[in-house]
Amino acid sequence: MATFRMPSLGADMAAGTLVEWLKKPGDPVRRGDVIAVVETQKGAIEVEVFEDGVVQQILVEPGATLPVGTPLATIAGTGGEPAAEAVEPVVTPPSVPSILVPSVSALLPEPDGVGQGHRPASPVARRLAARQGIDLSGLRGHGPGGAILLADVERAIAAPARRPAGLNLAEMRQAIAAAMARSKREIPHYYLSTTVDQSKAQTWLATVNADRPPERRLLLAALELKAVALALRRLPEFNGHHRDGAFQPGQGIHVGAAVSIRGGGLAAPAIHDTDRLGLDELMERFRDLVARTRAGHLRSSELGDPTITVTSLGDRRVDGVFGVIYPPQVAIVGFGRLVERPWVVDGRLAVRPLVTLTLAADHRVSDGHRGSLFLAEIDRLLQEPEAL
Template identity: 45%
Template sequence: MIEFLMPSLGADMEAGTLIEWKKKPGDTVKRGDIIAEVETQKGLIEIEVFDEGIIGELLIPEGAKVPVGTALALINPSGIASEPEEEEKIPEKKPVALQPTEERILEPISLEKTEEIHTKASPFAKRIAFENQIDLSLIKGTGPEGAITKEDVEKTLAQRDITEKEKTQEVAVAPEKPGTVAESIRTAVAAAMSKSNREIPHYYLGKRIDMTNALTWLKEVNSKRTVKERLLPVVLLIKATAQSLTEFPDLNAIWDDGLQQKKDINIGFVVSLRSGGIIVPAIHQASLKNVDEIMEALNDIIPRARALKLRSSELSDSTVTITNIGDGGADTIFGVIYPPQVAIIGFGSISEQPFAQDGMLGIRSSIFVTLAGDHRATDGLTGSGFLVSLNKYLQNPESL
């Protein structure tokens, strides 16, 4: 049997709450399938499975708080399904005692004691029902063996709202606490950045890069496209970064009792949230994507990041981070490395600046690029070579 473990979704994550299983014993799974939803400080995250086989046993009940690295389920890679009765035993399975220093580990989400014991529903469904004062005994479940799912409760809640509106009565909804999501995410970021400042000896390098050729090429390419198909300058920055990392693989790495280079170049892209704070999803295998595929990835991942609907791999797979101020912002940004990564590249705002070229002074579109490196992993010579390579690719955008 293969143990499916609670993944780490960032250096700041110590545990997550298992909200809902998306698979059951006997189900066949393959790489990339969503097996569960887990609630963390960064929102509700879809957890992917990276092995193929048949679900043998679910070890953790819904609603339990689980430390990173805990076995959540067993997967049979041989393709032989477990006995059917195993599924019925799961709710009775006692949680395993884990890490005595953790508080309330594996405790189900608390509900009112007045809740009827015989009602069969997932903990998440019970929580929604309790918060919205819905009687579970009046709901017909559509889950396994008639169990009430969160979708059943949400459907009932929607129907109740419609009915009350038709009666011209106000819908009583508990007001959302302002800043709750933003505060949670800021807390998570603060933990990671504090760890970074404590443990990582940063060094910083900077280089001003002429973007005139790149923007001219981009304007010409976009003139032949529809508005929907047009590329933004940031895709050239991401692609040039990915290409340069192939030449300097020590920067595409993590530090874990030594330098560990990563084969795939998965670029974490900093996304600002409207409610406050940031989140850093990964653009997978950026070096293998062309500029159109990178643009497509951005159009997909940014809205989902702001809606806090990312997959576990998008939060945990980044091998290096890019932070980009965008037009009209600060000229220069000095990033803080996100552990266990060993580098972060900062791109300031593209602006018109005096620029000397071939002995002549003129006005050129330029950008100031910084590299923050982990001095345990690399040094200024490596970092400087990377910035020179980055400049080379941006001066020849057609090569991207």
């Protein structure tokens, strides 16, 4: 038997609110299936299961705010074997400081004067419908017994660029600040920077994108993400986590792409196996990740296992960004804006498109020498864009 627990979705999460179950006792599940929705400062997160089996027992009812690691359900083996020992259901959720994880009611305040009748619906779906003026009686529910889920309400809202429902940006900023303060206290940062000539990358992109429609064009960001991922193959000490006093190498290269949320806030979900993706697939996944981050449609696996973070403020006209490491990761790479400046090429002065590339890394795991090799490898790879 396996115990399905409240997942950890990053260093800035101490607890989460169980919003709804997407499976019920007796339902079969396979690794990667979404089993529940959990509300955090990053929005409503679809939580996946990591075992094959059958849902045996639901231990927590929707609406409970619980610490990371709390048992939520039990899952029997693929044959539905009974549990070796019973786990007591959680009757009264423990108290969690609201400054870290707000309750569902805090994230989605009840509006006045909007009635929704008696259609079965999850609390978060009902509140979102009320906020948006959506009549639940006109919706089709896809939950147990036809209950209306969050996704059902979201499909009814024709606003592709809307902000994540009920996302409390002030709470998110407080949680991020707490995680960054912990990072600066506990992690001995060192910082390096270099300047990268992007003329070859720009020329190659212009050629590749010449006959493509806008939605299929590659962006410089795809090349930068892929170059970081490939550089990690050669210098794996920057790819992984520092836990329990030791470095744990990543089980794959899962680059976390920092995405700003309109109105404030930040998330850095993972693009899994970044080094193995072709540039077109990587670009497609990156676009999808940005859209879902800003709509509040992330999965737990995308938030729980990035092995390094890449951040860029180039589109905000920032020349360089020196990030703070997101624990338990051990490095963060930053790209500044592309700017044309004088540059010496083969002994002659020329004007070239340049980018400031930075690294903040954990001195417990690596040092400046290795960090300089890492930045040099990223630079080398960007000089051969056709090989990415």
